[in-house]
Amino acid sequence: MSCAHSYVPQLRARGYRMTPQRLAILHVLHHSGRHLSPSEVYEQARMELPSLTETTVYRTLDFLAENGLARPAYMGSGRLVYEIARHEHHHLKCRNCGHEMEVQHDLLKTLYRQLESETGYRLTDSHVTFFGLCSDCQKGE
Template sequence: MRELIAKYREKGFKLTPQRLAILNFLDGNTSHPTADDIYREIKKNYPAVSFATVYNTLQALRDRGKVAEITIDFQKKHYDPDIRPHHHIICTECNKIADVFQDYSEALRLPYNIKGEFQSTGNHVNFYGICKKCRNLSRYVSKRENKKRRTKLCA
């Protein structure tokens, strides 16, 4: 925790107890939480914390390059404290987000006609699919529903 505090203080980041709680929550977090997720969690120990404090802290961290802001569904922004270059895979059933550490730079070259119009500064790929937990749940539900149907047909 001391390293975390020192890291942000040297960047001129004012550290209130609420901000420390937010930083602590984000440190090593791989769940890609939304501001609302963070707010609900922090509020448990800091009942006076406001959503604005959480949101403003996230924006300050984003502006300093300490968290990545990820737009998955255009309704909610998710925050990723792992700022190393990487991509994401999103479950279309439960919205779980997982990191994909694979370099696709060579495969994602801009077509020649666009290169003249844009100077590329990076890329990001979102993969979509159904996570193992949801696939297993789906199989369980399907088996249960099939059993009900068979029971009705056989009765």
């Protein structure tokens, strides 16, 4: 029934369990394909699993992010949103119309290397969201 079953092995491998709650939440993220806020996830997942609680949604999203199945992002609302994890990427969002596009992580590789050699840090991850005006909104100025 739910394509979300395909995530079971990834959890098992780390010693975690698949549950109806996680299944429902993964299912919602997987099919939406876009960024969802915790309350959007809650509303949608509740249709499949009415007993689901908000507490569990918050904890599960955090858990999925921690384990690489979901990606958290700050998209400028001041609140964290989540999407299903695919390839590693970042976001570029228009301050005017809200249009979003993905920025491939490869574009940051050079910067990562540069930072590592300058600081001695070994980089593991980052929170990156760029803001600007998309080409359409630039015309309308």
